Amino acid sequence: MTHSRVxxxxxxxxxxxxxxCERELIxxxxxxxxxxxxxxxxxxxxxxxxxxxxHEVRIRAHSPRILVSVTRTPREHSEAETLELAVREAFxxxxxRLQDAVRRLRGAIKAK
Numbered sequence: 001m002t003h004s005r006v007x008x009x010x011x012x013x014x015x016x017x018x019x020x021c022e023r024e025l026i027x028x029x030x031x032x033x034x035x036x037x038x039x040x041x042x043x044x045x046x047x048x049x050x051x052x053x054x055h056e057v058r059i060r061a062h063s064p065r066i067l068v069s070v071t072r073t074p075r076e077h078s079e080a081e082t083l084e085l086a087v088r089e090a091f092x093x094x095x096x097r098l099q100d101a102v103r104r105l106r107g108a109i110k111a112k
Contacts, residue, residue, distance in 0.1 A: 003037045010044035011055075017042060017083055024091040025061075031098050034063040042087065045074060055083050057090035066101045070094040 004025050006018045021040045029035050038061040045054045054074035061068045072090035074081065 004039070006040045006042070008042050011042070014042075014083070017087060020084065020087055021091075024087070028061060028091070028095060028098060031095060032061075032063050032066060032102055034065075035061060035098075036064065037062050040087075040090075042083070053083075054081060055086040057086050059090050059094045061094060061098060065105060066098065068094055068097045068101060070097060 004022065006021045008014065008017075025035075025038050028038065038059065041058040043056045043058075045056050056074065057070075057072040059068075059070045059072075070090055070093045072086060072093060074086070
């Protein structure tokens with residue numbers, strides 16, 4: 001059983017994004033079946049009408065022997081970005097780190 005929590009800061013709760021996070025969590029479990037928990041924090045970093053809204057997404061996923069923590073910050077001079085894009089990029093980064101951690105545990109790659 002995986003415990004997951006999606007929290008929003010600086011913006012109202014968004015059911016679409018919460019469901020998207022749940023789907024992405026299911027995808028993460030493909031790479032680490034023993035994943036037991038995941039928390040996602042979505043924060044609006046600004047609210048400027050000219051430069052667009054930017055979002056920071058933090059993901060923390062853990063299993064008995066693995067802890068992956070990812071922070072996806074907005075690009076400095078980017079145009080307005082969608083919240084969906086920010087969440088997708090954060091989960092992509094978390095997936096890559098989770099895959100690397102599982103490979104290290106299996107001895108497939110050398111530890112740094």
